[in-house]
Amino acid sequence: MITSTDWIQALGLVPHPEGGYFREFHRSKHILNKEWLPSGFSGRRELGSVIHYMLTGNQSSAFHRLKSDEIWHFHDGSPFVLHLISPKGVYSVVHLGINVTAGEIPCFAVPAGHWFGAEVAEENSFSLASCTVIPAFSFEDFEMPTTDELISIFPHLAKEIEHLSRTDS
Numbered sequence: 415m416i417t418s419t420d421w422i423q424a425l426g427l428v429p430h431p432e433g434g435y436f437r438e439f440h441r442s443k444h445i446l447n448k449e450w451l452p453s454g455f456s457g458r459r460e461l462g463s464v465i466h467y468m469l470t471g472n473q474s475s476a477f478h479r480l481k482s483d484e485i486w487h488f489h490d491g492s493p494f495v496l497h498l499i500s501p502k503g504v505y506s507v508v509h510l511g512i513n514v515t516a517g518e519i520p521c522f523a524v525p526a527g528h529w530f531g532a533e534v535a536e537e538n539s540f541s542l543a544s545c546t547v548i549p550a551f552s553f554e555d556f557e558m559p560t561t562d563e564l565i566s567i568f569p570h571l572a573k574e575i576e577h578l579s580r581t582d583s
Contacts, residue, residue, distance in 0.1 A: 416490065417540075418468065418470045418491070418540035418542075421468060421490070421540070421542055422435055422468065425437055425439075425466045425468075427466060427468055430467070430475075431558070432475045432476045432478050432531075432558055433469065433473050433474050433475045433476055434467060434468055434469040434470070434473050434474075434475055434532075435467070435468045435469075435470075436465045436466060436467045436468070437465060437466050438463060438464070438465045438551075439464060439465065439466060440462075440463060440464040441460050441462075441463045441464075441550055442460045442461035442462045442463065442550060443460070444460065444461040445458050445459070445460060445461070446458060446459050446460070446461055446549050451549060452481070452526075454481050455481060455549070455555065456554050457554075459482075459549035459550050459552060459555075460549065460550035461548070461549065461550065462546060462547060462548040462549065462550050463546070463547050463550035463551045464544055464545065464546045464547075465544065465545050465547075465551070466542070466543075466544055467542070467543050467544065467545050468491075468540055468541065468542045468543075469494070469532060469533065469534045469540065469541050470534070470539075470540040471534065471537065471538060471539070471540070472534075472537065473533075473534065474531060474532065474533040474534075474577075474578050475530075475531045475532040475533070475578070476531055476558055476578055476579050477497070477499070477529045477530065477531040477558070477559070477564055477575060477578050477579045478529065478530065478531065478556060478557060478558040478559075479527060479528060479529045479530065479556075479557050480524075480526060480527075480547065480551070480555050480556055480557075481526055481527070481555035482526050482547045482548055482549050482550070482551065482555060483523055483524065483525055483526050483547070483548050484523070484524045484530075484545050484546070484547050485521065485522070485523045485524075485545065485546040485547075485548070486510055486521065486522050486523075486524065486543050486544075486545055487520070487521050487543055487544045487545070487546070488510045488511050488512060488518075488520045488521070488541075488542075488543050489542045489543055489544065490540075490541075490542040491534070491539055491540040491541045491542050492511070492534050492535045492536035492539035492540065492541050493509050493510055493511030493513070493518050493535040493536075493541065494509075494510040494511070494532045494533070494534065494535065494541045494543060495507060495508075495509060495510075495532065495533050495534075495535050496508040496509075496510055496522065496524070496530060496531075496532050497530060497531050497532070497533075497574060497577075497578055498524065498528050498529065498530045499528065499529040499530070499568060499571060499574075499575075500525075500528055501527050501528065503567075503568045503570065503571065505571050505574055508522050509535065510522055510532075510541075510543065511535070529564065531578035531579070532578075533578065559579070560579065561575060561576055561579040564579055
């Protein structure tokens with residue numbers, strides 16, 4: 415059985431600012447000019463990028479949002495529980511895994527502009543996925559508010575937000 419440590423070492427994963435571990439392994443050489451992108455992008459972007467992403471044990475990915483769509487592809491371990499908040503404040507949960515008879519799905523696209531975070535479904539386990547971002551990921555397009563900032567936008571979701579957010583600024 416492959417362990418989380420095996421995956422971290424084999425893939426060269428490093429800590430991610432939102433929680434967990436990651437490593438970018440592909441960034442398109444094709445460029446999208448700013449005028450071809452939706453409003454809100456500050457400049458050119460590569461067509462797409464892909465990372466390996468892992469959470470272990472009790473780690474979580476804090477609520478954040480991107481200006482791009484992010485497609486999650488499940489690979490190994492316990493299912494991911496993806497928590498989403500739409501721009502209109504609608505909360506939903508997606509179980510990313512391979513047990514389709516239990517309601518899990520192996521691939522899911524988080525729409526641009528949605529707040530989302532993730533956690534490992536089973537304690538003392540890990541979850542491994544790849545995440546494809548189109549247009550490519552840029553920290554200029556990444557936003558991760560504090561708990562208080564996100565609750566001020568969605569006070570009706572305070573409990574859900576407190577579960578998967580950072581208290582520091």
